[in-house]
Every structure is written in C-alpha cells, then in structure tokens.
Amino acid sequence: MKAQTNLTSALLAGVMSLILTLHASAQSQQSIDETRQVSANEKITLEVMRGDVRIRTGSDNTFSVRGQLDELAEGFELESENGFTRFEVVMPRSIRGSRNEEGSDLEIVLPANSDVEFTGVNVAVDAAGILGGSSITTVNGDIVASDLGGVVALKTVNGPINSSNNRGRVSLQTVNGEITDNGSSGRLEVSTVNGAMDINSAAEEVTLNMVNGEVQANFEGTGTLEFNGINGEMRIAISNSQTPRVSGSSVSGEIELQLDADVDARFDLRTNVGSRIHNGITDDEAQRPQFGPGRSLQFTTGQGNGSVELNTVSGSIDILAE
C-alpha cells in the first residue's frame, strides 16, 4: 500500500514538473526578426496587445519587425501580399497577468508612405515619420508620435498623447490622459474627457473638445477655431491671425481668449446665468439683457471681417489683446 502511494506521488510530481517546464518555456520571450518586401504605399495593420512598440520609417520598400514577443504570446502572424501587410502578436484570449511579466518589445520599420493602423491594449507606442496616414489606438499606454502626415488619428483611453510636428488631418483623443501637441499643422482636432491639453500649434483649422480638464493652447496663424468645454478652464491665445473665426462655449468653465491687438472681427459674447464678461480689447462693456440674468457684449474692431462668438452658461469670459 505504501509502495503504491509512493508511486502515485512520484507520478504526480513528474506531471507537475512537466507542466511547470512547459509553462516556463511558454513564458520565456521569443525573439523575432522578420523582413518582407512591400509596396511604397503599403497598407499595414499591426496588433500588439502589450509592451512597447517603436515604429520607424526606412529608405527602401521593406517591412521589418525585430525584438522580443510578449512572454505570454502564443506566436505571431505576418501576412504580406497585394499591397497589404498584417502583423499580429497572437495572445491568449483571457489573461491574468502580473507586473513581472514582460510584454512585447518590438521595433517595426516600414516605408515612409505606408498607411499604418495600429491597435493595442496595454502598450506604449512611439511612431515617427509615417506620411501615408496613421491610426494608432491603445487603451492603457503612452502614444508618442512625431513627423506624421496624412490622416493622423491617435487615440487612447488612459494614456497620455505626445504629438509633435504632425501635419495633415490630425486627431488626438483620450479619456483620462493628458494631450501635448507641438508644431502641428493643417487641421487639428483634440478631445479629452478628464485630461488636460497643452497645445502649441500652427494648424489652420482647430477643434477642441474638453469636459473636465484644463486647456492651455497657443495657436500661430490659426484661421478657424472651435472649442467646447464643460467644467474646466480654457486659456487660448491666437497670434498672427488678424481675422480669425472663433466659436467657443463652456457650461461652467472659464474662457480666456487672447487675440492680436489689431484683430479685425465682430465680437458676440454672452453669459447666460449672471457670470462675468471682461473686455480687454475695447472699452465696450457687457450689458444686462431686458429679461433674464445673463450678460452680453457685442462690438466690432476694424472692418469686422473675422468673428468671435463665445457663449457660457455660468462660467466667465475674458478676452485680451496681445
């Protein structure tokens, strides 16, 4: 009886050690070094769920991926034909991870005129130089993007977005992260729910949407600006734009708008529930309407070729001259 118990124990121990060995081998990071010839304007789809990914452009028409796969990866898929390339780090459907596990650590090089679509979950992405369009989406992780062109859409739920020198149609969107943009041009659309925005842009057309965060923005030569906020403060300056078309609103947040001293525009400023309008451009003062608790201020500078329309429910409005 005792001998039979010992045999069972030995078998169990053997099975357990085999499982642990397999588990350990499965969890060690696998290296990858793959290259494919692709077209100059390849449509490239990338899926990397965890880790760090750098995307760079090369001088020839090749797609390459090098580095280490996620410890928990079941492998990778790389398909390339007819102008379409798709790379995916294959992960198990359900994961209970720990902080000690390593995600993928990859560098991807592709042609500069590629159109890239990247999707991840807990992944930090650093992309540079892609001119054919970039759509980068993560859930938790930083997005750093520079010198991108075409249609550029950067989107994350919890990570910050750091954008620099991107041009074309640029869209930056986060829920809880902070957005920093420097040197963007073309059309810029920035949206946060709880994060802050820090923007220094030369985009011709700009749209800002914000719920609870704060906006600090400096625009150079921007012709059209639309911004909508709910609770946070918005401090915006536009320089070298004599006839801007500005439309902005907030619910209870403060709006501060600084314009060129020689701005040429019609101003229509309105608060709805008794809050303050400060005019730092002319001597015109806000008036109380015949009915209702609000205040309004209309005036024109120069020929009135531009327009500035600001509206807040219970916040305040400050307009300043540079």
Place this chain on the structure above:
Amino acid sequence: MKTDRQLDQLIESLPREITPRRDLWAGIEAQLDQQAMPAIHSRHPAKFFAPASRWAAVLAVAVLGVLWWSGIGIDPALQVAQPTMEPALNGQAIEQVPADQQIAAVYTAIKAELLSSVGLVSADFGDWQYQLTLWDQALSEVRDALNYYPEEPALLAQMEGIYQQQIEYLQWVGTLDSGSTIWMEN
C-alpha cells in the same frame, strides 16, 4: 388641425357604394349600338372632339375630387403638413415641440439604444456611469438657461454638442466591452 385619426374616421363614415341619380345604362347601351353599326360619316369632327371630351372627363373627375376633399371638411393645413409629419412628442406635432425637447428626444433615443447594447464595460474606463452623469448635469444647466432664453441658438448648439460628446463616449465604451479579449492586470 385635423389628425390622421380624424381623417381615417371621416373616410370610414363615407358610403361604400354610390347609386347614380338616373339610370346610366340606357345611354351606354345606345352608344354601344351606334359603335356596332357601320360608320359612314366624316371622321374629322370625331377625331377633333374625342381628345377634348377626354380632357373634359379628366377635368370633371379632378373637380369632383377637389369638391369631395373640401366637402368632408379636411383642414387645408393638414394637406400641407402631411408630407413632413413626424412622430409626435406627447401627442403634439413635431413643429409645436420646443427645439430643446426635440434635441433631447433624438439623443435620448440614441443613448438608450447605445446603453442597451453596452455589455460588461472594461475597467479601463473607470466609473463610466458617473462620467455620464457629469454630462447630464451639464445638460441640466443648459436647460435651466434655456428657461430664461428659450430657443436661444447658442444654447441649443451647446446642448447638442454635449449630447454628441456623451454619445461618442458611449460608442467608445461600447467598443471595449466584454466581447474582446479579457485583460486582467494585477
């Protein structure tokens, strides 16, 4: 203004059959007999008058139709409004409903549909329902302001913008529900 229901009732009250005031068959029979006889007459007057008589018949039918419509007392405004008639809010025609309520009705329906399709929301969004209440509070503030300034375009635009933010957020929340890979980082 008459409603569709009133119009239906009026149509229902019309008789199913109408008996002519005089016997028409005798005249029809005589015409049929004439057509059966060999025609030995000049064809020009008939060719000339036949189209005119047809046009007269069409005109008579049209006049009778107009008289019938006006006779049953249909409000002319109904005929104008009918092509653009939209689903009413609480029994009111859509054009009588204040703009803010129209906006609210449209977006509330979209929100309800999105909420019904949202499954288990990813924890990455945090307290997403609290986030929705922040937009609801903002909407409430705008509605309060609209009480002072009804139909104010800037406030209506603001209201629509807030709803759109909320809808976009819900759409985003919906894309990361339990249908995708389950990530449990400890």
